[in-house]
Amino acid sequence: MEATFLIIGGGIAGISCAETLSYLEPDQKIILISESSLIKTAVNLQVLTKLLTTFDVQEKETSSLTESHPNIIVVSDRLTQVCNTENTVKTASGQNYSYKYLCICTGAYPKLIPQADMFRNYIVGIRDTDSVETFTKKLQIAKKVVIVGNGGIASEVIHKIRNVEVHWIIKDKHISATFVDPGAAEFFLSSIQEIKKDDPKPCKRMRFKIEDSKKSGAALGPDWYENLEIYGSSKATPRDIKIHYQTEISKIVMSEGNQYPIEVILINDEVIPCDLIISATGVLPATNFELSSDIKLSEDGGILVNEFMQSSVSNIYAAGDVCTANWQLAKHWFQMKLWTQARQMGCFAAKSMAAAFAREEIYQDFCFEMFTHSTKLFGYKVILLGLFNGQTLGTNYEILLRMTKGLEYIKFVLENNRLQGAVLIGDTDLEEMCENLILNQIDLSPFGEDILNPNIDIEDYFD
16 A cells, blocks of 8 residues: 555644645545554644644544545554665554655653563553553552652642552652742642542543553543542542652562562662552653664654654654654754644644645744643643743753742743743733743843732733
């Protein structure tokens, strides 16, 4: 089978790429190879600012894509080999597919702790819909668990988990260090031990639901945990979370004469008996297929791409978690393995391939000018803009803070009196103003500390 455009992966990056290509090149044949029979598609796109968007993620059967885009053919299979010299790929079923342009959007897989191979029955990673089902089943019979990691997945599990004693192992000085600073972590701490009633408001994004379908491979969308019952077996312990700061797991041993099957030994020699370990220590690019040496990879195995999402082989592109940005980045943008960037990269890869096919010139999309991300942590709306933690600024910057406990946390990162990044937690409604200040680099020295004075509407300054 052959096509003008071949896309590998049914996650946000792959589906965004396929849908954009179908719109730009409606007369060209597009083949999408997806390991999962369920695909992730972005719907209900809402533009909050020039660069910041939110969207719902719906999990659908692959047939829905072909119904809405007649020039797309979806194949349920797994990629095993890319042969760029012949412009073909091979799949696990033994089929060969020819292409003129290829986009690899295979995503990433969990980077489990080193001891995972020896203790597979007691260690689970959370990345896709299959792993969530395994996690929830094992948790139902657990009384004490260890969670390792300090990013979004770990924070979401901590927020939702109930009826089990939890030991949260983090190597940093504060929680959720992937996204926030110590001040914001302190803001979140008060909500960790609290048990809040479920919010009756409808979720604006995909809520994961287990279906009787082939679902491995598809990465989780935002709010994946909202409809899940993440409960252990200890009803007498509705909420018990202990945080172990600045430490890591040294080793794991089988327990002898203990009610728990394994013991976790930390580098500070503390011993934690437990039933289960949840490893949420990041992800690695899913390049677990045969690639030509002509396709250059980063140190962690990601496919290196230029500003047009193009690999070192001119007609092979990559987007989402499987790729690594290898161009001169704009000052306020950097790569993180997030579903927002996966969508942006997938869409732009499609535009680049369509331009190459039509032999037209294209410029990099404006979304790569500044980092933007909207998410939810511990029940709070969180917006991250620009160099929100002072990334790449060294020590030559200052921070302005405003916090109202239980309501909002606002952090501005300034360099030479110009806003370089911002963290907005809660319903601050400051995202558009902050974005403009970062992009336009307005000198804020005339406003002094009034820029975060709670008695002054700072938006009035910049209408």
